């Protein structure tokens with residue numbers, strides 16, 4: 770009976786983290802993060818790579834930006850992109866970025882990809 774319960778709990782937690790990942794992925798594209806950080810969060814000219822960084826690190830960066838705390842002029846742009854993010858959205862975004870799988874843009878409309886294509 771205990772094993773059965775463990776399996777059920779395990780199944781639902783897998784499901785929950787999967788939902789978190791998908792939510793983060795949708796946010797990443799719908800909030801235009803991809804236009805600067807790249808479709809695979811690999812970073813680009815003047816923007817850092819975000820994929821596979823520690824979730825707690827990304828989360829704290831986003832909280833700081835949302836509070837308007839920046840340490841360089843380049844970072845100021847991030848304030849406007851984080852101002853309207855809720856705690857839950859920051860959680861999902863940082864989860865998605867930290868556990869980023871190889872660019873999976875299937876199912877994301879080309880409109881959201883902003884010309885980067887799949």
Ligand code: HEC
Nearest residue numbers: 800801802805815816817827830831843844846847850862
């Ligand atoms: C207009 C371009 C632009 C957009 C859009 C943008 N960013 Fe950024 N982002 C930057 C720049 C520039 C930096 C800071 C570079 C530096 O520190 O010199 C940055 C830094 C970050 C960092 C800190 C990374 C680190 O290693 O310290 C995170 C996390 C981040 N962005 C997440 C996001 C998320 C999530 C979104 C979408 C909600 C987003 N960014 C949208 C340009 C952008």
